[in-house]
Amino acid sequence: MQKRANEISAPAQNSVDRLVDHLFRRESGRLVATLTRIFGPSNLALAEEVVQEALIQALNLWPFQGVPDRPAAWLATVAQRKALDVVRRESRFHALGPEIERAFWQTRAPPEAVDAVAFRDELGDDQLEMMFTCCHPALGADARVALTLKTLGGFGVSEIARAFLVTETTINQRIVRAKRRLREMRVDFGVPQPDELAHRLRSVLECLYLMFNEGYLAGSGGDLIREDICRESLRLVLLLADHPKMSAPEVHALSALMMFQAAHFPARTDGNGDLRPLADQDRTLWDHDLIARAFRALGSAQDGDHLSPYHLEAGIAACHAAAPSYEATDWIAIRRFYEQLLLVKPSPIVGLNRAVAIAMTDGPRAGLVALDAIRDASELKNYALLPATRGEFYYRLGEYDRAAQEFKAALNLSAVEPERRYIAAKISACGIGAI
Amino acid sequence: MPQFLLLLHEFPQDMSGVSPEDIQAIIAEYSAWSERLAKAGKFQGGQKLTDEGGRSITTNGGGLSVTDGPYNETKEVIGGYFMIEAADYDEAVALCEDSPHLKFGSRIEVRQVDAM
Numbered sequence: 001m002q003k004r005a006n007e008i009s010a011p012a013q014n015s016v017d018r019l020v021d022h023l024f025r026r027e028s029g030r031l032v033a034t035l036t037r038i039f040g041p042s043n044l045a046l047a048e049e050v051v052q053e054a055l056i057q058a059l060n061l062w063p064f065q066g067v068p069d070r071p072a073a074w075l076a077t078v079a080q081r082k083a084l085d086v087v088r089r090e091s092r093f094h095a096l097g098p099e100i101e102r103a104f105w106q107t108r109a110p111p112e113a114v115d116a117v118a119f120r121d122e123l124g125d126d127q128l129e130m131m132f133t134c135c136h137p138a139l140g141a142d143a144r145v146a147l148t149l150k151t152l153g154g155f156g157v158s159e160i161a162r163a164f165l166v167t168e169t170t171i172n173q174r175i176v177r178a179k180r181r182l183r184e185m186r187v188d189f190g191v192p193q194p195d196e197l198a199h200r201l202r203s204v205l206e207c208l209y210l211m212f213n214e215g216y217l218a219g220s221g222g223d224l225i226r227e228d229i230c231r232e233s234l235r236l237v238l239l240l241a242d243h244p245k246m247s248a249p250e251v252h253a254l255s256a257l258m259m260f261q262a263a264h265f266p267a268r269t270d271g272n273g274d275l276r277p278l279a280d281q282d283r284t285l286w287d288h289d290l291i292a293r294a295f296r297a298l299g300s301a302q303d304g305d306h307l308s309p310y311h312l313e314a315g316i317a318a319c320h321a322a323a324p325s326y327e328a329t330d331w332i333a334i335r336r337f338y339e340q341l342l343l344v345k346p347s348p349i350v351g352l353n354r355a356v357a358i359a360m361t362d363g364p365r366a367g368l369v370a371l372d373a374i375r376d377a378s379e380l381k382n383y384a385l386l387p388a389t390r391g392e393f394y395y396r397l398g399e400y401d402r403a404a405q406e407f408k409a410a411l412n413l414s415a416v417e418p419e420r421r422y423i424a425a426k427i428s429a430c431g432i433g434a435i
Numbered sequence: 436m437p438q439f440l441l442l443l444h445e446f447p448q449d450m451s452g453v454s455p456e457d458i459q460a461i462i463a464e465y466s467a468w469s470e471r472l473a474k475a476g477k478f479q480g481g482q483k484l485t486d487e488g489g490r491s492i493t494t495n496g497g498g499l500s501v502t503d504g505p506y507n508e509t510k511e512v513i514g515g516y517f518m519i520e521a522a523d524y525d526e527a528v529a530l531c532e533d534s535p536h537l538k539f540g541s542r543i544e545v546r547q548v549d550a551m
Contacts, residue, residue: 015466015469015470016463016466016467016470019459019462019463019466022456022459023459024455024456024458024459025454025455025456025459027455028455049451052450052451055455055458056450056451056453056458058458058462059450059458059461059462060483060486060514061483062462062465062466063461063462063465063466063469063481063483063515064481064482064483064515064516064517065481065482065483066466066469067462067466154454154455154456155454155456156452156453156454156455156456156457157452157454158454159454159456
């Protein structure tokens with residue numbers, strides 16, 4: 001009796017293991033890309049609907065029947081069947097029906113023969129094409145990021161809203177408007193023609209860069225979703241880097257930059273989920289395999305004579321990655337990179353970072369002087385890191401009262417919880433220092 | 436060992452806005468629960484029932500009357516069932532206490548199979 005029970009229960013075993021991290025998110029992004037190629041970008045919403053239906057079918061069945069051996073292939077098969085149903089049912093496809101149906105069977109193995117691995121490789125190109133659609137230059141930067149996260153990354157509207165600290169309605173509207181714009185412009189689904197490629201690629205890279213920063217800068221231990229956003233940006237940029245037609249030097253530079261930054265993740269928070277600044281990180285916790293890959297990517301980025309901001313930022317990240325400690329970092333090189341960066345991408349944030357490098361090469365007093373140059377920049381008016389950096393410099397000079405004053409100003413501006421805790425700890429350290 | 440039928444009642448919901456990540460998380464919780472049952476040697480099987488609520492058949496005077504389910508005013512349906520083994524009702528109920536269905540569904544009806 002016992003034995004029989006075990007035999008029956010066999011399908012339930014290892015069900016959980018088959019649900020690897022973010023499987024649904026990943027697969028939904030891939031499947032939407034594939035179906036959009038077949039339906040056309042004007043039917044993006046339909047592709048999403050079909051994929052969502054497949055996910056819901058899994059939700060209905062798997063709790064009772066267990067997770068299938070190859071869940072990704074299962075989802076692909078179901079989505080494909082549902083898509084075919086739509087093609088056969090919907091009048092708007094009637095004229096094209098047979099053609100679309102042929103497209104299914106010619107470019108994709110029939111469902112029963114779908115091999116999860118082969119399918120995945122084929123999907124790469126669909127995702128590239130989808131990336132160019134979602135990152136079309138006609139869309140605003142915010143819309144591009146939201147659409148890419150939703151469509152390619154499979155992130156839910158609520159997840160995106162949480163990451164951007166805006167309401168779901170805002171994100172929804174952003175996405176709806178972006179889709180409408182794509183429809184109105186009759187954007188072609190596909191990799192752009194060679195004459196357009198450089199311009200369109202720039203737009204894609206800009207989106208992925210913003211996406212990564214959104215995940216990285218706000219990154220808090222309490223909200224892991226933001227690390228996911230970084231990983232998704234990295235996945236997409238690597239998809240570009242691996243493609244022979246797309247592998248421009250900037251692509252490799254951006255992928256190097258993201259890998260250098262992502263390598264810090266294991267060291268960025270402490271046990272309480274509090275943020276650990278670079279200076280305090282345990283460097284043995286860094287992902288050294290990823291750093292090695294980043295250096296290789298940086299090597300590939302040296303082809304050609306174009307020096308993009310991504311090159312400079314990756315150069316800075318490389319200096320940090322190569323340094324045995326915060327103090328023993330090549331701050332002179334970093335300072336030089338920031339000065340070059342200021343020329344190609346003038347921004348007070350870059351100025352702020354340059355001041356940090358100056359404080360390391362010439363001392364905190366010189367850092368304070370450098371900060372004076374940007375103190376009235378309107379972009380930094382509500383930027384907590386400006387007073388926090390000033391506070392840090394005063395602290396290093398032993399001027400604890402002034403440091404505490406700056407940290408208090410920073411605390412008033414910061415909305416990110418772990419950052420607030422970090423600043424609060426600095427304020428108490430100033431109190432102890434002053435005694 | 437006595438067998439118990441677990442009827443998992445639920446209210447069919449609109450899931451179109453639920454994110455892929457959340458859908459996966461729900462499935463993972465159910466899978467973890469049935470795996471716990473299986474590892475304990477209690478799990479006997481389960482099936483999903485279709486969502487439309489089925490048919491209800493009664494005799495009406497001389498003839499049969501067939502109506503669409505669900506059977507009462509609410510839209511609650513039995514989403515599916517599990518068969519488990521347990522020493523008695525107390526154990527059967529205890530095995531359901533950590534079921535995600537109590538969070539995501541509406542209720543679990545526990546019925547012992549009469550072996551007599």
